[in-house]
Amino acid sequence: MPIQRRRFITALGTGAVAGLAGCAQLGGSENDDAPGVAGETLTLTTTTSTDDTGLLDELNAPFEEMYGVTVDTVAQGTGAALQTARDGDSDVVMVHARSLEDEFMRDGIGVNRRDLMFNDFVIVGPESDPAGIEGMSSATEAFATIAESESTFVSRGDNSGTHTKELIIWEEAGVDPAGDWYRETGQGMGQVLNIANEQSGYTLSDRGTYLSQRSEIDLTILVQGPIEDGPEILANPYGVIAVNPAVHDNVNYDLAMAYIGYITSPEGQEIIDSYEANGEQLFFPRALSEDPDFQQYVPEGWSSDSAEN
Amino acid sequence: MTPGLASLALLAEFPFESVYVRSIIFVSLYVSIIAVVLSTLVSVPIALVVGFTDIPGKRFIKSVINTGMGFPSVVVGLLVLFAVSNQGPLGPLELVFTKEAMIMSQFVLATPAITAVSLAAVTSVEENVRDAARSLGGTRLDVALVVIKEARYGIATAILAGFGRAISEVGSVLIVGGNIAGSEGVSKTRTLTTAIQLEARQGRYETAMVLGGVLVAIVLLVNAIVVRLGDDKVMG
Numbered sequence: 001m002p003i004q005r006r007r008f009i010t011a012l013g014t015g016a017v018a019g020l021a022g023c024a025q026l027g028g029s030e031n032d033d034a035p036g037v038a039g040e041t042l043t044l045t046t047t048t049s050t051d052d053t054g055l056l057d058e059l060n061a062p063f064e065e066m067y068g069v070t071v072d073t074v075a076q077g078t079g080a081a082l083q084t085a086r087d088g089d090s091d092v093v094m095v096h097a098r099s100l101e102d103e104f105m106r107d108g109i110g111v112n113r114r115d116l117m118f119n120d121f122v123i124v125g126p127e128s129d130p131a132g133i134e135g136m137s138s139a140t141e142a143f144a145t146i147a148e149s150e151s152t153f154v155s156r157g158d159n160s161g162t163h164t165k166e167l168i169i170w171e172e173a174g175v176d177p178a179g180d181w182y183r184e185t186g187q188g189m190g191q192v193l194n195i196a197n198e199q200s201g202y203t204l205s206d207r208g209t210y211l212s213q214r215s216e217i218d219l220t221i222l223v224q225g226p227i228e229d230g231p232e233i234l235a236n237p238y239g240v241i242a243v244n245p246a247v248h249d250n251v252n253y254d255l256a257m258a259y260i261g262y263i264t265s266p267e268g269q270e271i272i273d274s275y276e277a278n279g280e281q282l283f284f285p286r287a288l289s290e291d292p293d294f295q296q297y298v299p300e301g302w303s304s305d306s307a308e309n
Numbered sequence: 310m311t312p313g314l315a316s317l318a319l320l321a322e323f324p325f326e327s328v329y330v331r332s333i334i335f336v337s338l339y340v341s342i343i344a345v346v347l348s349t350l351v352s353v354p355i356a357l358v359v360g361f362t363d364i365p366g367k368r369f370i371k372s373v374i375n376t377g378m379g380f381p382s383v384v385v386g387l388l389v390l391f392a393v394s395n396q397g398p399l400g401p402l403e404l405v406f407t408k409e410a411m412i413m414s415q416f417v418l419a420t421p422a423i424t425a426v427s428l429a430a431v432t433s434v435e436e437n438v439r440d441a442a443r444s445l446g447g448t449r450l451d452v453a454l455v456v457i458k459e460a461r462y463g464i465a466t467a468i469l470a471g472f473g474r475a476i477s478e479v480g481s482v483l484i485v486g487g488n489i490a491g492s493e494g495v496s497k498t499r500t501l502t503t504a505i506q507l508e509a510r511q512g513r514y515e516t517a518m519v520l521g522g523v524l525v526a527i528v529l530l531v532n533a534i535v536v537r538l539g540d541d542k543v544m545g
Binding site for chain 2: 048057075213
């Protein structure tokens with residue numbers, strides 16, 4: 001038995017050494033043809049919706065191949081993704097809450113923002129629709145009705161892009177959501193859809209996550225977003241922003257810009273355009289236009305005339 | 310159907326064939342085993358020292374160890390994140406979202422568990438065994454080795470307890486590791502526990518159940534090995 005144990009320890013040691021050697025090789029495998037960034041790692045912090053839908057796997061694979069790099073995707077929710085970047089722990093962020101993105105840029109942490117893509121939010125709930133909001137053309141009216149009837153509403157409650165949007169709608173509806181019927185979960189979108197499904201509650205979801213999960217749950221869309229002619233307040237634009245290397249000198253700025261260049265290129269936009277789940281398009285590309293919207297590069301409403309900020 | 314979805318469908322059907330599941334198992338074992346080995350190297354000497362010497366503040370040390378056993382893993386994760394973040398003291402090492410950071414947090418979690426159980430095992434070795442070793446002219450090292458030999462079953466249990474805590478822990482590895490898997494589905498810092506959490510979040514309960522089964526199987530298997538080792542030693 002002692003001999004076997006020794007063998008086991010030897011095997012363990014050999015394994016560890018081999019593992020480390022493997023890392024070293026990976027790190028150093030720059031051949032002359034490869035671009036200068038080969039072997040580097042890009043850390044992308046993003047929202048659960050881009051990752052849970054599987055879009056990023058599709059989008060990142062060609063980029064990794066093209067540059068010989070690895071993209072580490074950390075799915076956190078918009079608030080946490082931006083905070084991680086503020087701490088200098090990520091190189092690029094892909095998020096969907098314009099107000100938080102603007103703050104991120106105004107604070108000097110984020111640079112070179114680009115509009116990336118959009119989809120929309122939908123209000124989903126049980127087919128029985130106890131509050132009777134089906135087909136309403138106003139999201140705020142629907143929310144007010146849910147609050148009035150005190151029907152179960154499951155909130156993300158996690159400072160994510162979706163949560164930010166939800167709070168904006170409550171505010172516009174003039175309702176302060178509180179009480180037994182309003183449940184803050186602090187979970188990702190997929191989990192919140194599951195909880196709403198289990199509790200026959202309403203929730204606000206991005207269309208992408210809802211569609212990719214629709215086959216697993218019984219919730220149905222009761223109020224459509226702007227893609228299906230719903231109210232504009234339910235629009236859900238995604239932006240991509242590099243972390244300012246002047247603030248965090250450790251970030252991989254070159255690779256972050258290469259990544260932004262790639263996902264906003266015709267090739268990257270085409271992948272977004274053709275990505276489907278359950279036969280439906282989840283995201284609509286928005287980076288390319290013959291008539292660019294200059295507001296995508298700066299905090300919303302910024303102009304050089306009002307440059308006191 | 311896109312390749313991504315196709316591979317997911319395949320995953321549900323042939324979970325053990327998939328690179329995704331295999332790489333997750335590898336990451337889980339890699340992180341937990343290294344963390345437990347390092348913890349053991351630290352814990353056993355501490356247990357011997359605390360167990361056999363009358364150093365001042367022994368009670369206090371014991372209570373610190375026992376408190377450490379119940380330390381919430383998410384708090385450990387948070388502290389390790391602060392340490393390895395680019396803003397933290399270990400920032401220049403760029404450890405955030407790596408296996409090394411996960412090993413650090415699991416080390417912190419496993420060490421008190423291994424120390425406490427080892428300490429109990431070591432102190433339960435009868436006084437006369439130690440006296441005999443000493444009276445036979447053994448050096449301090451010899452006595453320590455004799456005690457380790459006598460307490461081996463208890464120490465093995467301690468290591469097992471540490472391993473169990475490390476591999477089934479989800480809070481800290483999620484925070485410091487980031488639950489990262491590459492676009493080809495190869496796990497970088499995704500462990501069995503964080504993968505189960507992710508799969509459950511996405512409503513893919515089948516995959517979550519498969520991963521849960523693997524996790525339970527690993528814990529049972531390690532348990533069986535330790536029991537077997539113990540039996541063999543007793544018989545030999």
